[in-house]
Amino acid sequence: MxxxxxxxxxxxxxxxxxxxxxxxxxxxxxxxxxxxxxxxxxxxxxxxxxxxxxxxxxxxxxxxxxxxxxxxxxxxxxxxxxxxxxxxxxxxxxxxxxxxxxxxxxxxxxxxxxxxxxxxxxxxxxxxxxxxxxxAAVEVCEGQQLDMDFEDLQPEEVDYDKYVNMIGLKTSVLLAASLQLGAIIGGGSEGNQEHLYAFGKNVGIAFQIQDDYLDAFGDPEKFGKQQGGDILANKKTFLLLKAFELCNDAQKAELKALLASNPADKVERVLRIFRDCKVDKWAEKEKERFTTAAFSHLEKIAVLSNRKEPLKELADFLLNRQQ
Amino acid sequence: MxxxxxxxxxxxxxxxxxxxxxxxxxxxxxxxxxxxxxxxxxxxxxxxxxxxxxxxxxxxxxxxxxxxxxxxxxxxxxxxxxxxxxxxxxxxxxxxxxxxxxxxxxxxxxxxxxxxxxxxxxxxxxxxxxxxxxxAAVEVCEGQQLDMDFEDLQPEEVDYDKYVNMIGLKTSVLLAASLQLGAIIGGGSEGNQEHLYAFGKNVGIAFQIQDDYLDAFGDPEKFGKQQGGDILANKKTFLLLKAFELCNDAQKAELKALLASNPADKVERVLRIFRDCKVDKWAEKEKERFTTAAFSHLEKIAVLSNRKEPLKELADFLLNRQQ
CATH class of the missing domain: 1.10.600.10 (Farnesyl Diphosphate Synthase)
Structure with missing residues (x-):
């Protein structure tokens, strides 16, 4: 190993x-x-x-x-x-x-x-x-099509569960299938394959939530990207979609106005709304929810626990967890 | 059968x-x-x-x-x-x-x-x-790329053999492979598979030459297309490329001038040049050359000759041959 x-x-x-x-x-x-x-x-x-x-x-x-x-x-x-x-x-x-x-x-x-x-x-x-x-290959194409379909919608029109489904198809099913293909070659049982697939899929979604979170709230020096790049690009993210659920009407109106314009302090103002409606806290919990689900599936795979160490190490690395 | x-x-x-x-x-x-x-x-x-x-x-x-x-x-x-x-x-x-x-x-x-x-x-x-x-699938993509590459060239710059190669990849290898896939399933030997593949590839090229010929010289009522459609579209065809080989300098100059313009009698004038430099006769012979090659490969397939009847019938139909 x-x-x-x-x-x-x-x-x-x-x-x-x-x-x-x-x-x-x-x-x-x-x-x-x-x-x-x-x-x-x-x-x-x-x-x-x-x-x-x-x-x-x-x-x-x-x-x-x-x-x-x-x-x-x-x-x-x-x-x-x-x-x-x-x-x-x-x-x-x-x-x-x-x-x-x-x-x-x-x-x-x-x-x-x-x-x-x-x-x-x-x-x-x-x-x-x-x-x-x-x-998985077909699902990746379906995910890309759904993502393109969402482009024609305003963020407040996108259903959160459909968005999670799209992200899952576009980014996570291939990670999950990659693990499963290896498991098939390694002779893993059907049940073990399914848990491994679910581990990969949940890690993928948790990773995407984290990616959106870091783009908004991460330390740009550590993260290596411009802070708020997604906000400046009006990108649909977990944070933006959830904000439209959590915000009050005044905050929603301000968010919409900000999306339709490009003031110099756009990032700062959007982040203030995100914090005011606690989207940042929600994202931390949501990432944790998918991470927990992932590790619970890994737990259920019936092999000696030390064989799982490399996978744990990789997931911890990807999900930026302190060990 | x-x-x-x-x-x-x-x-x-x-x-x-x-x-x-x-x-x-x-x-x-x-x-x-x-x-x-x-x-x-x-x-x-x-x-x-x-x-x-x-x-x-x-x-x-x-x-x-x-x-x-x-x-x-x-x-x-x-x-x-x-x-x-x-x-x-x-x-x-x-x-x-x-x-x-x-x-x-x-x-x-x-x-x-x-x-x-x-x-x-x-x-x-x-x-x-x-x-x-x-x-075959990869070759079809290669043929399409070569066809697109030819778009950037003038007809007189296209090498005839490279053009035949491109047509073969773009239109014939899939016909040939279709036959071979069937032969594999039917249990045909390697040698028989190869002859069947070659039959399909040659029929494909003969068919394409005929297609170009009929577009120029065919009876529009029988053929169901506008006569000279390829000429009006300045399409690179077997006839046009060969004309640049067979014509004298004066005819070449006239062809180039016609390609660069759209006079009302464009089709008529191009066809006159084609006939004058005997591209029509050449195309008939070239089609016959590929047809003969095709049937010679069919002949060499070691099965009872009556099993070949449906293939002969289809090739005769596609190649418009009197039986």
Whole structure:
């Protein structure tokens, strides 16, 4: 059993291969561009950890992990087109450099390549892997569609539970499925797989709540982002949506006016409303609620408790918990 | 063994199922839209015929055929975005009705669904099916990229052999792979699979040459399209590219001038140049060359010759040959 840092190193080595041929150059340069931007490689490592929770690392886990990382990068290429995003991790996005056509096609080719990787695993669990993977893959697309649908709504029109559902689909089901794919390869039982999946899904949502919280209330020096970036972008977040539930009418009217304008003290004033209606306290509790649910599922997985240490360590790291 | 018309009817019945859930509505209405536009269903029927060439129809051939038809429709959705096409078969394209975002995502979901279908087949040949399918799927994307790359070139700058290669990737490899997938399911040997693939690929290219020819020289009443539509759209076709090889300098200059303008008699004048430099005769021979190659591969497939009748009948139908 290895720490997630060791597994990241192992996966990175495995993944540092030539994934695509040279020609047509534009198509494959576009595809390689997104992979070179890099990323934390959390999802593939979850797959490896799911395997190691039950058994020694199997080479098939690296194939599944590569499939997951390629899929994640495919979604980034296509999402950036839809969001008209100029930058990702400070680098120009694929469609910005290579145009929409090559960006659409390079995403398509990457999605096809996902299944080349899933075609390398042992036939005895290939069907199950594809079934679990495809369910998550479709849900990620559904989550993106729902997110785009929400764009046309005002924040006060978005139902909170539907928002949680969308975030779950868009960001958490792939984390959860990554763990489950590893568990299948490691020989985990159906029941254990389900608990592991639920652990991943709840960690994902808790992480997103924390992300929204830190963007608003975090220490910009520690967090490494501009404070209130989401507020300045009028982004729908857990905090903003909940504020419209918790605020009184005067506060709601002020929030709406602030969303419709860009005063110099916009961040400060929105944060004051958030604090006045205790959205900050609510977010801490809501994050805790999902974190508790996550760890309760981890608890129920029937393996020796020391095998769960790397997963606990990773969740503590992601959720910024003091150990 | 059944005629291709009987097989089209059988496939259509199998394919007339609910392929997608209801929600998110925009995503799945977009996906269903392209399927409702319909089509000739040639590719899935080739898959069924590939199976029947070697053995009785296996239900797995219907799964593979559905996968192929879904893949083809995925390419139509994404290609129409790239081509900014307003209409397909006289109906508004997916992105025209539902916007680019839902069009990109519905194509993505359809591509994922392809592998749900390929996940239903017998495990004994699943890996081989995915390998053959994925090779063709990637090549179709490569062909589309090359086609888009050619858009930036003048017709006289396009190398004829590269153009044939592009057409092969964009339109023929999927026909060829459809036949091969069926052959794998039907238990055809590797050698027979290769000949069947080559038959399909050559028929595809011959068909494309014929398509270009008929657009220029066909009887509009019989062909059902405006005569010279490709010429009016300055489309790169087999005829136009070859004309730049066969013409003398004066004819080339006139062709270039015609491409850069839109005189009322453009079609007539381009056709006169085509006839003067004998591009029409060349196209007839070139179509015959690929047709002959196709039938020579069909000949070499080691099954009783009467099993090949439905394939011959379909090729004769597609290639408009007198029997």
């Amino acid at each position: 290895q720490s997630f840092k060791e597994l990241i190193a192992q996966f990175s080595q495995h993944f540092a291969q030539q994934h695509f041929p040279e020609e047509p150059a534009k198509l494959y340069k576009a595809a390689s561009h997104i992979l070179e931007i890099g990323g934390k490689r959390i999802r593939p490592v979850l797959c490896l950890m799911g395997n190691e929770l039950f058994d020694e690392l199997n080479p098939d886990a690296f194939h599944a992990a590569s499939a997951i990382e390629l899929f994640h990068n495919f979604t980034l290429i296509h999402d950036d087109i839809m969001d008209k995003a100029p930058l990702r991790r400070g680098k120009p996005t694929v469609h910005t450099v290579y145009g929409d056509t090559a960006a659409i096609l390079s995403g398509d080719v990457m999605l096809i390549t996902v299944y080349d990787r899933l075609n390398k695993v042992n036939a005895k669990y290939q069907k199950k892997l594809i079934t679990v993977f495809n369910k | 059944q005629s291709f018309k009987e097989l089209i009817a059988q496939f259509s019945q199998h394919f007339a199922q609910q392929h997608f859930p209801e929600e998110p509505a925009k995503l799945y209405k977009a996906a269903s839209h392209i399927l409702e536009i319909g089509g000739k269903r040639i590719r899935p029927v080739l898959c069924l015929m590939g199976n029947e060439l070697f053995d009785e129809l296996n239900p797995d051939a219907f799964h593979a055929a559905s996968a192929i038809e879904l893949f083809h429709n995925f390419t139509l959705i994404h290609d129409d975005i790239m081509d900014k096409a307003p209409l397909r078969r006289g109906k508004p394209t997916v992105h025209t009705v539902y916007g680019d975002t839902a069009a990109i995502l519905s194509g993505d979901v359809m591509l994922i669904t392809v592998y749900d279908r390929l996940n239903k087949v017998n495990a004994k040949y699943q890996k081989k099916l995915i390998t053959v399918f994925n090779k």
